[in-house]
Amino acid sequence: MAEAGGQEFPTILGPDANFKGELSFEKGMRLMGRFEGKLNTPGRLHVAREAKMAADVEAGAIIVEGEVSGNLSANDRIELKQTARYEGDLRASKLVVDEGAVFNGHVSVGPDGQAKRPQSGPQPHQQQGPQPRPNPQQPQAAK
DSSP states (O other), X not given: OOOTTTTSOOEXXXXXXXXXXXXXXXXXXXXXXXXXXXXXXXXXXXXOTTOEEEEEEEEEEEEEOSEEESOEEEEEEEEEOTTOEXXXXXXXXXXXXXXXXXXXXXXXXXXXXXXXXXXXXXXXXXXXXXXXXXXXXXXXOOO
16 A cells, blocks of 8 residues: 555645635645635545645545535545544445544435435335324223
């Protein structure tokens, strides 16, 4: 496996960086500063503990240790580490949430996490027709 700071994350936005807009890259990026906007990559995104991000993200994999708000979508996995503070909706094939992470939003996880399921016809566990009503004439059991 590549070393954490080298080839795996060749793009770095340092702690004094403040970026607003749309950003795309091919491999991996470590965010240590602030980012606002949209981010798109087939690679990995690592949001460091001191980072703050308000963005919609589409990536291969996402690791969150800092503060993030926005929608996250990963083809592979999303990891919310112990120090993560995340608000938004996420989609991923796999989700790992460490004890202590804070998450507020909706989740779609699994092999079909990236694809919307078709809603054709009744679902197998739905009941059809009217539900029977209790008969008020029958005596109630004593409690």
